[in-house]
Amino acid sequence: MSNDIKSMTLQEIQDVIKSAGFEKYRAQQVYEWVYKKKAQHTDDFKNIPLKVREYLEANYDFFLPEILKMQESEIDGTKKLLLQLDEDTKIETVILNDEGRYTACISSQAGCGCGCAFCATGTLGLKRDLTAGEITGQFLRDEIEAGQPLDNVVFMGMGEPLLNTDNVFKAIKILSDPHGRGFSQKRITVSTVGIIPGIDALAEEGFKVNLAVSLITADPAERAKIVPMEKKYPIKDVIKAAKKYAMKAESRLTFEYVLMEGVNDSPEDAEILVELIRGTECRVNLIPYNKVSGKKFASGRREKVLNFQRILKEYRINALIRKEKGADIDAACGQLAAKEGKK
Numbered sequence: 001m002s003n004d005i006k007s008m009t010l011q012e013i014q015d016v017i018k019s020a021g022f023e024k025y026r027a028q029q030v031y032e033w034v035y036k037k038k039a040q041h042t043d044d045f046k047n048i049p050l051k052v053r054e055y056l057e058a059n060y061d062f063f064l065p066e067i068l069k070m071q072e073s074e075i076d077g078t079k080k081l082l083l084q085l086d087e088d089t090k091i092e093t094v095i096l097n098d099e100g101r102y103t104a105c106i107s108s109q110a111g112c113g114c115g116c117a118f119c120a121t122g123t124l125g126l127k128r129d130l131t132a133g134e135i136t137g138q139f140l141r142d143e144i145e146a147g148q149p150l151d152n153v154v155f156m157g158m159g160e161p162l163l164n165t166d167n168v169f170k171a172i173k174i175l176s177d178p179h180g181r182g183f184s185q186k187r188i189t190v191s192t193v194g195i196i197p198g199i200d201a202l203a204e205e206g207f208k209v210n211l212a213v214s215l216i217t218a219d220p221a222e223r224a225k226i227v228p229m230e231k232k233y234p235i236k237d238v239i240k241a242a243k244k245y246a247m248k249a250e251s252r253l254t255f256e257y258v259l260m261e262g263v264n265d266s267p268e269d270a271e272i273l274v275e276l277i278r279g280t281e282c283r284v285n286l287i288p289y290n291k292v293s294g295k296k297f298a299s300g301r302r303e304k305v306l307n308f309q310r311i312l313k314e315y316r317i318n319a320l321i322r323k324e325k326g327a328d329i330d331a332a333c334g335q336l337a338a339k340e341g342k343k
């Protein structure tokens with residue numbers, strides 16, 4: 001895995017190519033074959049001499065993660081892919097189709113150790129962090145399956161991206177490198193449950209990616225029951241760090257609020273949320289909960305969701321109800337992997 005070419009920056013490829021005695025500019029050609037033409041085999045590298053290709057073939061891995069299973073929604077074209085990374089590791093990635101605009105939902109870890117009570121991935125526990133190449137590999141796989149360039153990428157798949165900053169940050173740098181895929185950081189969103197050192201690290205790196213914080217509920221005591229990270233990183237401090245990052249990066253700050261029947265969907269819950277984020281330049285995504293088998297939570301009723309949105313709007317908070325996607329497939333992240341794991 002350490003020789004996965006997709007884990008390497010252009011500079012790193014240049015260094016190895018040069019130390020193997022070849023011209024440095026060959027690295028740029030390799031980068032283009034991998035990220036622009038999505039070649040998975042050195043035989044395709046037509047403009048690169050055979051001896052360089054043989055060296056690359058002998059020392060580096062160019063393959064993309066293998067698709068074990070794919071589900072496609074007949075309702076809206078959402079595709080969910082179960083990918084095999086190695087013998088023991090399966091992860092999910094989702095391609096959302098919004099009237100011809102494609103968003104890839106990418107995993108950063110196999111499983112997750114955060115243990116959020118409502119989440120299918122959380123039940124798996126953390127298996128391991130993904131490498132940068134497994135993250136860029138998902139991107140390339142998704143772009144091939146979408147059949148056209150992706151419009152957006154969200155780190156909202158399995159895992160907590162800000163607990164795997166080394167690999168997630170490296171993958172962002174590789175994907176946004178203008179010499180390779182050149183994917184704009186403004187079209188990447190990192191979604192976190194609220195890992196403050198990770199948010200600060202995003203700022204230190206000088207990234208321009210958008211940040212989304214999963215609030216789930218705005219009442220800290222209630223939140224701590226559902227999101228264990230609340231005890232380590234209280235939501236008020238998370239919001240402070242997130243605002244600081246968004247201001248520095250001049251990027252969008254979103255709060256994700258998953259509405260669950262009788263848990264966080266009352267008018268009082270909406271008022272608590274208003275108190276928490278009032279005056280913050282942000283957007284709130286209201287997401288009806290996707291039922292996960294074995295979990296006690298249920299999706300918020302439509303009229304309650306609409307009422308919740310109305311209250312936020314009264315306070316001039318930009319609140320959108322996220323369209324449900326892939327309702328006829330295992331849409332909640334981690335469900336497919338959890339099912340396969342049980343098998």
Ligand code: SF4
Pocket residue numbers: 112113114115116119120121122157158159160193
């Ligand atoms: S919601 Fe996110 S952080 Fe929480 S357990 Fe699931 S994947 Fe992990």
